Amino acid sequence: MTTATYSPRHDAPQRRSWLGRTEDWLDSKGKGAWIAAMVLGFIFFWPIGLAILFYMIWGKQMFGKSCRNSRARDIQGHMQAMRRSGYAAMRPSGNSAFDAYKEETLRRLEDEQEQFEAFLERLRAAKDKAEFDEFMDERADRARAERDAVARSGDDNQAPKPYAEV
Structure with missing residues (x-):
């Protein structure tokens, strides 16, 4: 049993x-x-x-x-499909001429991207240098104005400060 x-x-x-x-x-x-x-x-x-x-x-x-809207799910699915197709694009196709062309194009695009990033870095550095130079010029002008004001007043007891306070 x-x-x-x-x-x-x-x-x-x-x-x-x-x-x-x-x-x-x-x-x-x-x-x-x-x-x-x-x-x-x-x-x-x-x-x-x-x-x-x-x-x-x-x-x-x-x-x-259960409360997510369907549009968000559609977008998420679309992003996953794009990711999958991106990985598929890196595999060899079997056509040696096309694979060589694709490799050369990708290398050229990477070089252009590196050059563009270097250009942007130089542009940022030039902008920073220009802003710093403008700041230093304003600071020197203020120090000169203080020196001239002291010299005009004839008060030699009060020496100008070497650096203006910021």
Whole structure:
């Protein structure tokens, strides 16, 4: 005689409590239904609204998968497809002439990118140098103006400061 053991079937529908069924129903309606339930909870009895708000935040209902819009999922899928096709472009095609052309073009593009980045770095350095030179010129002009003002006043007791305070 064999002993029968009970093991729940994974394909059998699970009987959920009324709270679980309510959660499923709200999930099927989307984020708007959750927000409406929270507002109604605040209107009728504020602790219920607060409980729903906390559940939405900590239960990830506000930012969870069931409340994501389909456009975000479409964009994410598109980005993954682009990544996959980018890796596929690096594999050899089998056509040696095309592979040589592709390799030469990629090398040329990398060289152009390096040259452009070096140009941008020189441009930033030139801009920084120009700003620094302008600052030093303004500082020297202020020091000269202070020296001239002291010399005109005839007050030799007060010597000009070598560097103007910034």
